[in-house]
Amino acid sequence: EPEVTQTPSHQVTQMGQEVILRCVPISNHLYFYWYRQILGQKVEFLVSFYNNEISEKSEIFDDQFSVERPDGSNFTLKIRSTKLEDSAMYFCASKFTTNVGEQYFGPGTRLTVT
Amino acid sequence: RKEVEQDPGPFNVPEGATVAFNCTYSNSASQSFFWYRQDCRKEPKLLMSVYSSGNEDGRFTAQLNRASQYISLLIRDSKLSDSATYLCVVNGNTDKLIFGTGTRLQVFP
Numbered sequence: 001e002p003e004v005t006q007t008p009s010h011q012v013t014q015m016g017q018e019v020i021l022r023c024v025p026i027s028n029h030l031y032f033y034w035y036r037q038i039l040g041q042k043v044e045f046l047v048s049f050y051n052n053e054i055s056e057k058s059e060i061f062d063d064q065f066s067v068e069r070p071d072g073s074n075f076t077l078k079i080r081s082t083k084l085e086d087s088a089m090y091f092c093a094s095k096f097t098t099n100v101g102e103q104y105f106g107p108g109t110r111l112t113v114t
Numbered sequence: 115r116k117e118v119e120q121d122p123g124p125f126n127v128p129e130g131a132t133v134a135f136n137c138t139y140s141n142s143a144s145q146s147f148f149w150y151r152q153d154c155r156k157e158p159k160l161l162m163s164v165y166s167s168g169n170e171d172g173r174f175t176a177q178l179n180r181a182s183q184y185i186s187l188l189i190r191d192s193k194l195s196d197s198a199t200y201l202c203v204v205n206g207n208t209d210k211l212i213f214g215t216g217t218r219l220q221v222f223p
Contacts, residue, residue, distance in 0.1 A: 043158060074175075103211060
């Protein structure tokens with residue numbers, strides 16, 4: 001069964017450093033998303049991406065964040081200058097169709113900012 | 115009012131029991147509804163979509179009441195492996211998913 005994959009599974013970085021989280025969505029999916037979950041809290045939407053551009057972003061997704069689909073398979077989330085409060089689980093998700101259509105999540109990257 | 119509201123639990127039930135979870139959502143324009151399951155420190159996994167007519171998948175039954183903005187999940191004949199957090203998820207005018215905080219279920223022998 002096809003699945004979303006993410007690397008690395010755990011990333012430890014120092015405050016102020018740049019990190020890139022990588023995702024490979026399911027191959028025939030067209031819509032891509034990043035969510036995050038701070039420990040003990042609910043899953044929160046960050047950004048959606050379609051046709052090589054951002055469709056929607058949340059208030060969390062400020063100028064420190066960017067997304068890119070550098071080739072036909074990878075989808076990346078970059079945080080330019082990490083803060084302690086960026087420590088969270090980051091999930092990538094993908095979907096085949098718009099509107100009704102289930103999103104499938106990758107296993108996540110645990111980001112720890114020290 | 116929270117966008118998606120769930121009782122956090124925990125619900126502690128014996129194997130074989132029937133358990134029901136409820137969820138309310140605030141945006142009447144919401145179009146799609148889902149139940150996801152999340153094991154500790156893992157990704158949300160789609161359990162089932164929820165349709166207006168209600169739908170069933172094995173031991174799991176989901177219901178949607180648009181007038182009351184209420185979604186439910188019924189689990190029959192609970193198994194130990196059902197122990198997890200159940201996330202009520204909604205999307206509104208756009209396709210971003212809005213998650214509830216989840217209801218924790220613990221099934222004991």
